[in-house]
Amino acid sequence: MSESRSKRQRQQNRHATVPRRATEIYDELIALVHGLPLPPNVPPGEWNIQKTKDVHAPAVAWGWLARITRSGQAAIHLENLGFGAETPPLTRSAIEHAIRLLWAADSGTAFIDVALLTKEQGLMKILDAQSDVWSFEKELADAMERHILEAGAADRSLGHLGHLRKIVDLNPEERGPLYMGWLIDTQDSHPSLASAQPYYTVTDGATARIQFEWEPRFSTAVHMKATLALIAGLHAYAKIVGATDRIEPLLDDIIRRLKARHLQKDAT
Numbered sequence: 001m002s003e004s005r006s007k008r009q010r011q012q013n014r015h016a017t018v019p020r021r022a023t024e025i026y027d028e029l030i031a032l033v034h035g036l037p038l039p040p041n042v043p044p045g046e047w048n049i050q051k052t053k054d055v056h057a058p059a060v061a062w063g064w065l066a067r068i069t070r071s072g073q074a075a076i077h078l079e080n081l082g083f084g085a086e087t088p089p090l091t092r093s094a095i096e097h098a099i100r101l102l103w104a105a106d107s108g109t110a111f112i113d114v115a116l117l118t119k120e121q122g123l124m125k126i127l128d129a130q131s132d133v134w135s136f137e138k139e140l141a142d143a144m145e146r147h148i149l150e151a152g153a154a155d156r157s158l159g160h161l162g163h164l165r166k167i168v169d170l171n172p173e174e175r176g177p178l179y180m181g182w183l184i185d186t187q188d189s190h191p192s193l194a195s196a197q198p199y200y201t202v203t204d205g206a207t208a209r210i211q212f213e214w215e216p217r218f219s220t221a222v223h224m225k226a227t228l229a230l231i232a233g234l235h236a237y238a239k240i241v242g243a244t245d246r247i248e249p250l251l252d253d254i255i256r257r258l259k260a261r262h263l264q265k266d267a268t
Contacts, residue, residue: 023223025254025257025258026076026223026230029069029227029230029234029254030069030230032250032251033066033069033234036237036238037241037242039062039240053109053112053113057108057240060104060111060112060115061105061240062237064100064101064233064237065236067093067094067097068094068097068098068101068229068233069233071090071091071094071226072090072225072227072229074090075087075090076223076226078222079220079222079223084216084222085199085220087220088185088186088189088195089189091181091185091222091225091229092182092185092188094225094226094229095181095182095225095228097229097233098229098233098236099167099178099182101232101233102232102236103161103167103171104236105235105239106170106171110161112154113154113158114154114158114159116150116151116154117154117159117162118162119147119148119151120147120148120151120154123144123148126144165179178228178229178232198216199212199216200213201213227258231254231255234251235247235251
């Protein structure tokens with residue numbers, strides 16, 4: 001076996017031994033997700049825009065919780081393989097969905113209005129980006145136009161809440177810490193100095209030298225970011241489906257053990 005291949009294998013083996021301990025709690029959280037009740041069906045009756053929101057709200061909330069859960073799982077699996085530095089787009093998405101879900105639990109169906117308006121704005125940007133050089137086929141463009149019309153009945157006074165910071169400001173004590181993690185992951189997810197720094201070292205001296213790295217030098221806390229996002233998501237979703245009394249004591253115990261583990265780590 002070549003030296004580089006042997007080194008790569010050792011690196012993968014080293015990462016593979018970490019998550020056994022680090023992701024025990026995440027596995028517990030996944031079990032809680034699978035044990036939650038699905039949203040109730042909306043009873044039949046006259047169909048109107050409010051009923052449309054009533055139908056979509058619990059379904060979207062479930063979809064967001066699933067995205068939080070699976071994004072965290074994917075990030076942890078990548079970290080296990082030695083790709084922790086490449087996970088910020090996944091943990092950033094999990095955190096953002098968690099913040100949105102926390103607000104959804106307090107907003108009735110208003111978060112559906114905001115989702116519709118955000119979808120409208122996004123599709124309009126896509127259509128406006130067409131040019132003589134490239135454009136969509138008419139069938140696809142027409143489908144986008146139809147989706148844009150879905151936002152016609154949305155409450156446009158809520159449009160400013162499409163900005164994540166506005167959601168955070170409504171409850172900064174609850175959402176502020178998550179938002180700080182989202183900001184850090186945003187730096188690491190987009191082309192920036194932060195996204196490049198894991199892959200090179202500048203050595204100071206009489207002559208500055210740059211050492212290029214293929215495997216990132218920095219340790220990551222992927223499992224912790226994923227865990228905190230999922231705890232927030234579970235808290236919010238349980239509130240939406242009326243399972244708070246059952247879920248909150250279990251989350252409190254998990255948070256207690258997380259804090260104890262953190263204190264134990266600091267003491268060593």
